[in-house]
Amino acid sequence: MQRLDIAIAGCGPAGLATALLLHRDGHQVTLFDRFDAPRPVGSGLMIQPTGFAVLKQLGLADALLDRGARVDRLHGEAGISGRVVLDVRYRALGRSGGFGIGIHRATLFGLLHDAVIAETISMETGCPVAGIEPSAGGRRRLVLDNGRRIGPFDLIVDALGTRTPLAPRCGRELAYGALWSTLDWPAGGELDQTALEQRYRRASVMVGVLPIGRLPSSAHKQAAFFWSLRADRFDSWRSAGLDAWKADVMELWPATRPLLAQIVSPDQLTFARYAHRTLRSPAEAGMIHIGDAWHSASPQLGQGANMALLDAYALALALRVARDVPSALAHAVAMRQRHIRLYQMLTALFTPVYQSDSRLLPIARDRLVGPLSKLWPATKIQAAMVSGLVGDPLGPLNL
Ligand SMILES: Cc1cc2nc3c(=O)[nH]c(=O)nc-3n(C[C@H](O)[C@H](O)[C@H](O)COP(=O)(O)OP(=O)(O)OC[C@H]3O[C@@H](n4cnc5c(N)ncnc54)[C@H](O)[C@@H]3O)c2cc1C
Numbered sequence: 001m002q003r004l005d006i007a008i009a010g011c012g013p014a015g016l017a018t019a020l021l022l023h024r025d026g027h028q029v030t031l032f033d034r035f036d037a038p039r040p041v042g043s044g045l046m047i048q049p050t051g052f053a054v055l056k057q058l059g060l061a062d063a064l065l066d067r068g069a070r071v072d073r074l075h076g077e078a079g080i081s082g083r084v085v086l087d088v089r090y091r092a093l094g095r096s097g098g099f100g101i102g103i104h105r106a107t108l109f110g111l112l113h114d115a116v117i118a119e120t121i122s123m124e125t126g127c128p129v130a131g132i133e134p135s136a137g138g139r140r141r142l143v144l145d146n147g148r149r150i151g152p153f154d155l156i157v158d159a160l161g162t163r164t165p166l167a168p169r170c171g172r173e174l175a176y177g178a179l180w181s182t183l184d185w186p187a188g189g190e191l192d193q194t195a196l197e198q199r200y201r202r203a204s205v206m207v208g209v210l211p212i213g214r215l216p217s218s219a220h221k222q223a224a225f226f227w228s229l230r231a232d233r234f235d236s237w238r239s240a241g242l243d244a245w246k247a248d249v250m251e252l253w254p255a256t257r258p259l260l261a262q263i264v265s266p267d268q269l270t271f272a273r274y275a276h277r278t279l280r281s282p283a284e285a286g287m288i289h290i291g292d293a294w295h296s297a298s299p300q301l302g303q304g305a306n307m308a309l310l311d312a313y314a315l316a317l318a319l320r321v322a323r324d325v326p327s328a329l330a331h332a333v334a335m336r337q338r339h340i341r342l343y344q345m346l347t348a349l350f351t352p353v354y355q356s357d358s359r360l361l362p363i364a365r366d367r368l369v370g371p372l373s374k375l376w377p378a379t380k381i382q383a384a385m386v387s388g389l390v391g392d393p394l395g396p397l398n399l
Pocket of ligand 1: 009011012013015043127128129159162164272273290291299301303304305307308
């Protein structure tokens with residue numbers, strides 16, 4: 001394909017990875033984001049073997065391993081009974097290199113952003129994108145909030161996340177979200193530095209700790225701490241006060257005491273809501289939606305950033321082999337669609353087991369699914385599911 005003039009809207013993992021890949025393939029790329037200085041929001045996330053495969057292609061694997069925390073297992077216990085209801089070990093996959101990497105979003109962002117800067121890819125900040133408009137020759141312009149028109153471009157990549165203004169609204173906001181905080185990993189203590197650990201009371205209460213390695217500005221190891229909360233209970237959580245909440249958390253999981261001791265203000269906890277949505281048509285003339293702009297879900301299976309990286313890679317691959325933009329976009333969508341549909345379905349299925357008001361689902365989880373999941377082949381299936389490898393997403397991408 002000839003050299004294209006491409007606008008990438010959004011500097012999250014999807015946008016930054018796409019910019020690197022397409023710039024390296026010789027296209028003229030410009031990134032746009034609304035932030036004055038692009039910065040990520042949120043706390044920790046987990047890079048799975050799928051996302052890792054893309055970051056390796058980008059030459060960022062060593063830096064990721066250096067800054068992140070290797071996660072070998074996911075472990076969950078029901079209440080104070082100590083009954084193990086989630087026990088996923090990556091080694092059940094039987095392939096070398098099978099592990100997760102806990103990382104702060106700022107660190108992942110920093111790795112990708114530094115590479116973009118090092119390769120002198122154009123980036124325009126302070127650009128709130130509001131829409132697009134057609135131009136001559138099937139090209140498109142970006143329209144900003146203030147009416148400014150930029151372009152025209154041969155291709156616009158919408159990587160604006162789940163609330164993108166470039167796609168029709170669809171899907172639904174989930175009732176449950178979570179409070180997140182980034183805290184120092186406590187020295188000593190009972191928390192496992194190689195595990196994502198969770199404790200549950202029914203499905204309505206969940207507390208979790210994920211090791212996330214070191215922040216760009218710090219040499220100290222960090223933990224992402226999260227507490228599941230229904231959005232309409234946020235005000236009552238705040239008015240009940242920190243002490244009542246800490247007592248509740250400690251009753252469920254006493255080992256979190258050294259983490260809770262670091263929380264002295266409710267402002268240290270950020271409430272994140274999740275939306276479950278999938279666009280019916282992720283590509284149209286001169287534009288493709290990728291990452292959360294195409295599909296988003298609760299982070300229960302921890303796939304969003306990984307899927308965003310796979311979308312970026314699929315687009316780059318398709319542009320390499322296709323004869324024109326429309327067939328490249330169709331090819332990129334075809335390479336990702338099956339995996340996306342599968343994981344959107346799996347996430348919708350599993351989220352209520354861990355975050356809902358259901359009384360029956362957690363009983364089935366604790367008494368039936370938990371014990372069964374420790375038996376082969378369930379051990380292997382679970383590890384493949386958490387790794388993002390069900391449906392063979394890497395095969396079509398030759399990764
Ligand atoms: C609490 C939480 C925990 C998560 N945990 C995990 C996990 O463990 N593993 C995992 O893989 N995923 C996880 N996810 C999901 C993951 O964060 C997302 O799937 C991922 O960030 C999507 O990347 P993206 O680049 O598509 O979009 P985003 O990261 O949302 O980036 C969008 C970018 O677009 C910019 N933008 C938005 N609107 C505009 C506009 N109008 N104009 C200009 N710029 C705009 C934003 O500033 C941002 O830079 C989690 C999500 C949350 C909320």
